[in-house]
Amino acid sequence: MSGFTWHGGRLAEAQALYGGEDWIDLSTGISPIVWPGVETVSVDWRALPEPDGLSALEEAAAAHFGVDPAFVCTLPGSEMGLRLVGRLLDLPGRWLVPSYRTHGEIFASGQPVRDGGEALDAKVALLLANPNNPDGRIIAPPLLRHWLQRLERAGGWLVVDEAYADVVPQCSLAGEVNDARRLVLLRSFGKFFGLAGVRLGFLVGPRAIVAQARRMMGEWPVSAAAIAFGTAAYRNREWMADAIMLLKDRAARLDGVLMGHGLEARGECPLFRLVEVEDGFALFDRLARAAILTRPFEENARWLRIGLPGDERAFERLDRALGHG
Template identity: 75%
Template sequence: MSGFTWHGGRLAEARAVYGGADWIDLSTGISPLTWPGADRISVDWRCLPDPHDLAALEAAAAAHFGVDPDHLCTVPGSEAGLRLMGRMLDMPGRWRLPSYRTHAEIFTKGHPIAAGEDAPREAVALLLANPNNPDGRILPPARLLEWLVGLERAGGWLIIDEAYADAMPSCSLADVVGDERRLILLRSFGKFFGLAGVRLGFLIGPRAIVAEARRMLGEWPVSAAAIAFGRAAYDDRAWIEEAIVALAERAAQLDEVLARHGLAARGECPLFRLVEVEDGPALFDRLARRAILTRPFEENRRWLRLGLPGDAIALARLGRALADG
């Protein structure tokens, strides 16, 4: 089980353990609604990424997030941006539990704080995800602003991993970012647009932080393909609005199937649901034997996380597998 509890997307390992070919992968929080424009984009692999194209990508992403492009820089995935922040800030860290396993690896020194604890008011970097993973909770912006003020007074920083915020834009603090605020946001491209393999993300923060991040990453932080895909996708406002609505509808459909089989879905993020059962690994195994891959957790064996099924057929297969106890 150790490999499956580390992160999702281990289909090759699942096939090796359980066999089968026609798998449904519900082990990640990646949207099943893939942005359709990627197939229409041609990339010249003979050339280095063009700085003007990178600037155009950042302008499109900044417009999407509602920030000035000077407060944003491109990173090769939001996790890479988080690890960069851990090095740049060079101060003790705190991270809220439960959350991404890799959050504990961002800082060289620090310790976690429980979900029920208030934010520290000291010179530390507080890292949290909003919407959170794996439980899908959303902290209201008003509370986050209170925490930010307390951290600023103590000389600390608030770092928010907003990898899932595109599906719920109202929870983002992008409109608060500024040179006078000790606030840094990380955004992910692949989760909402269903293109995780592109490895594209953004760091949003004060211009001094952004400038130092750009210096450390160099002139070519991401590939020409990532630039082309991201620029076109962020400009596709109609698809983005449609996807936000469709994801909420699909999450409601998943909730109905889970409830029908006695499973109460937790979380507000529409890209995944967490259920609590008596034996999470046992349910994982039962579904895997029916070629449905989910996400168990080593730290809490009562949890199982399920991503959104890609279509009605996959949702029906999940329902049948849950019924076949």
């Protein structure tokens, strides 16, 4: 069971353990609505990525985030950016919990905190996710701006993992990024566009930090495919707007299904919900026996995170499996 508690995925492991082939993977926070352009964008696999192509990607991403491209550095996934930030800032860390396990791994020293206010008057880097994982909590931007001001006065930094901010754009602090602020954001491509395998992300921060990150990433930080898909997808504003609305509708549908079985859904991120039950591992097991993979948690055996079903058939199967207990 320990493998399933580390992060989402591991579908092949679940199939080997429980049998069956027609599985529904609800263990991740990856959107089930896949950007359709992936089927039509052509990639030249024979040539190295061109600098102009990388610049075009960063311009498209920056326009979507609402920042100047000079504040954006392309990464092979946002987790790489988090690990870079830990080295670049070279400060003791404080990371808001519960959240990603990897948040505690990026600093040479530090400690978790339950309230960001505990870290505001020290020269530290405070790291949090907004929207958060696994509980979908959103910290309002005015409060984050207050925390940023307090950290800046103490010589610290605020680092916000905005991997899910595309689906709740109003929570982003991108508008605060400039050379005078001690603020770094990490953005993910794959979660919102349903293309986690592309491994594409971005560091957004002051130009001095971006320049250091670019030197560490080197000439070719991502593949030609990541550049091609990312550039085209970020330019597809109409699809993004439609996807946000559709994800909200499906999240409301998921809330209704869970409520119908006496489960109270927690979270404001449309891509997943967290439920608390008497035995999260037992519910995980029951759903797995119905070939539905979800995400249990070693640190809290009462929790189970359930991702967003991709279609009507998946909703119906989840509904039936929850009712057969």
